[in-house]
Amino acid sequence: MRTVKAYAAPSAxxxxxxxxxQRRDVGPKDVxxxxxxxxxxxxxxxTVRGEWGPQQYPLTVGHEIxxxxxxxxxxxxxxxxxxxxxxxxxxxxxxxxxNCRAGEEQYCLNGNVGTYAGVDRDGSITQGGYSTHxxxxxxxxxxxxxxxxxxxxxxxxxxxxTTYSPLAHxxxxxxxxxxxxxxxxxxxxxxxxxxxxxxxxxxxxxxLSKQDDGKRFGAEHYYATSDPDTFKQLESTFDLIIxxxxxxIDLDAYLSLLRLDGTxxxxxxxxxxxxxxxxxxxxxxxxxxxxxxxxxxxxxEMLDFCxxxxxxxxxxxxxxxxxxxxxxxxxxxxxxYRFVIDTATLG
Numbered sequence: 070m071r072t073v074k075a076y077a078a079p080s081a082x083x084x085x086x087x088x089x090x091q092r093r094d095v096g097p098k099d100v101x102x103x104x105x106x107x108x109x110x111x112x113x114x115x116t117v118r119g120e121w122g123p124q125q126y127p128l129t130v131g132h133e134i135x136x137x138x139x140x141x142x143x144x145x146x147x148x149x150x151x152x153x154x155x156x157x158x159x160x161x162x163x164x165x166x167x168n169c170r171a172g173e174e175q176y177c178l179n180g181n182v183g184t185y186a187g188v189d190r191d192g193s194i195t196q197g198g199y200s201t202h203x204x205x206x207x208x209x210x211x212x213x214x215x216x217x218x219x220x221x222x223x224x225x226x227x228x229x230x231t232t233y234s235p236l237a238h239x240x241x242x243x244x245x246x247x248x249x250x251x252x253x254x255x256x257x258x259x260x261x262x263x264x265x266x267x268x269x270x271x272x273x274x275x276x277l278s279k280q281d282d283g284k285r286f287g288a289e290h291y292y293a294t295s296d297p298d299t300f301k302q303l304e305s306t307f308d309l310i311i312x313x314x315x316x317x318i319d320l321d322a323y324l325s326l327l328r329l330d331g332t333x334x335x336x337x338x339x340x341x342x343x344x345x346x347x348x349x350x351x352x353x354x355x356x357x358x359x360x361x362x363x364x365x366x367x368x369x370e371m372l373d374f375c376x377x378x379x380x381x382x383x384x385x386x387x388x389x390x391x392x393x394x395x396x397x398x399x400x401x402x403x404x405x406y407r408f409v410i411d412t413a414t415l416g
Contacts, residue, residue, distance in 0.1 A: 070094060074415045075200035076389055077127040081119035084393040087415070090129055090196045092204045093189075100148050100207050101140035102156065106386075107198035108133025108223040109408040111254065111315065112338075114396050116186055120340060124186055131198030131410075132158040132184040133223040135213055145207045153213040155372070157226035158362045160184050160195060160205050172366040174209075199392065201415050211369055214376035221381035224254065224407040225372060227362065228382060232259035232311060233371040234363035235334040236266060239309050243267040248303075248310045248326065249288070252279045255313035255336060257406045258382055260286040262371075263311075265378040271307070273299070273323075282383075282405065300325065305353060313337050320345040324355055332356040382407045388414035 071092045076085045095101050113130040115121045134156040138148050148154055161182035162174040169177050182189060185197030197203075213222050232255055241247050247268040249259045256272070263270045264287025271290040272283040280291040292299045305328045312323065315337040324333055324345065331353065335343075350357060363371065375381065383406040387395050395408045 071202070071204075073200050073202040075129045075196065076392055076415065077129040077196075077199070078117035080126050081117065081124065085117070085199070085396075087389070088127060088129075090200060092202055093191065095140050095142050095204055097142040097144040098206050098208075099142045099204050100138055100145060100154070100210050102134070102136040102154055102203050102205065102210070103139040104134055104136040104198055104201055104203060104412045106135050106220050106223045107131040107410045107412055108227065109392070109395055109399065109410065110224075110227050111399060112227070113197075114399060115338075125194050128186060128194070129196040129199050130185045131200070132156070133226045133228070133409075134184070134198035134203065135219060135222045135226070136203075139202070142207070147207050148210055148212070153215065153219070155211040155213045155222060155226050156184060156198065156203060156205050156209065157211065157230060157368055158184055160187070160209050161190060164208075172364045174364045175362045199389070199410060199412075201412055209365060211365070211372060214372060216376045216379075217372070218381055220386055220409055220411070221384050222372075223409050224258070224382040224384065225375055226368070228254050228258045228407060229262070229375060230363040230368045230371050231255060231336050231361070232313070233262050233374070234367055235311060235336060235358075235360040236263050236268075236309075237367070237370075238360065239332055239334065241266045241268040241309055245269070245308045246271070246306060246328075248273050248307045250274075250294075250310060250312040250318070250323065251314035251337070252283050253313065253402065254382075254404070254407045257282070257286055259311045259313055260288050261380050262374075264288070265374070265380055271303075305329075307331055310334070311336060315339050317341050317343060320357070321349045324349045324357060327353060327355045329353045330355075332358055334358045334360050336360055384409045386411050390414065
């Protein structure tokens with residue numbers, strides 16, 4: 070075992086504190102990564118605060134990880150020492166079920182192993198990227214293209230793939246009208262990616278306060294959902310709606326914006342149930358769907374797509390001792406648009 074520096078939550082109600090955690094020895098198929106940057110995701114906050122279920126503490130979170138290969142096991146073929154690599158929301162799966170064999174490990178029928186708060190192959194609880202090093206089996210390590218700014222690459226491993234996957238699956242592209250609900254950490258990536266795919270992009274946000282940003286990211290239109298006329302004006306307009314917010318919304322109102330055979334996809338994860346009337350779906354043969362992250366193949370595809378199109382998230386780099394402050398700013402929507410921890414500041 071190897072002891073490394075980290076930040077961890079001692080409980081659901083206490084601030085994160087500096088600590089040390091254990092990493093397993095590098096096995097034949099493992100890669101030891103020296104972490105350079107780790108993104109802060111809203112999922113991290115939900116998890117450490119027990120909002121998505123009870124956890125085992127202390128817990129180190131973080132599933133937006135980029136770094137350099139420091140050591141590779143004897144049987145590793147995909148990555149070499151010195152390579153720029155990344156790790157996203159999962160670090161293993163059964164590899165045997167139909168979904169895994171199809172390259173959809175995120176939907177492993179036996180449950181994928183989360184980068185943190187998951188049960189690892191040795192029975193231990195996985196610990197995430199708010200640390201100096203991590204050991205991951207090579208099949209779940211991504212190659213980070215040189216053209217993507219290093220510090221900006223980390224959020225692509227969650228926010229990037231979470232929005233890329235449904236946009237690709239539901240064929241966003243030329244001739245398609247795509248609406249993005251919310252212009253936050255997920256939403257701003259959805260706008261950039263959908264625009265690069267060639268879709269006509271509209272942002273639906275509570276206010277017009279971020280309109281200039283939305284247009285700069287590639288949106289052609291921007292509407293305030295606080296204005297009731299918005300829903301009247303845009304009725305039966307969109308082929309695809311990506312809902313990135315984790316708050317409770319009026320699903321029927323948003324579903325009414327879909328045209329014939331349109332689909333609304335939830336990638337935000339509200340804690341409360343979202344009721345809807347099925348008659349809203351009957352009208353125009355609309356669909357309501359959900360989407361998680363992508364598999365390893367698709368995540369690599371997303372990274373290459375972002376490199377090709379010059380896409381990177383808007384970030385603010387923070388030191389490790391500012392993590393708790395960053396959490397509070399995320400909760401108050403005081404970030405444009407993603408915090409990234411410089412893990413060199415862990416010591």
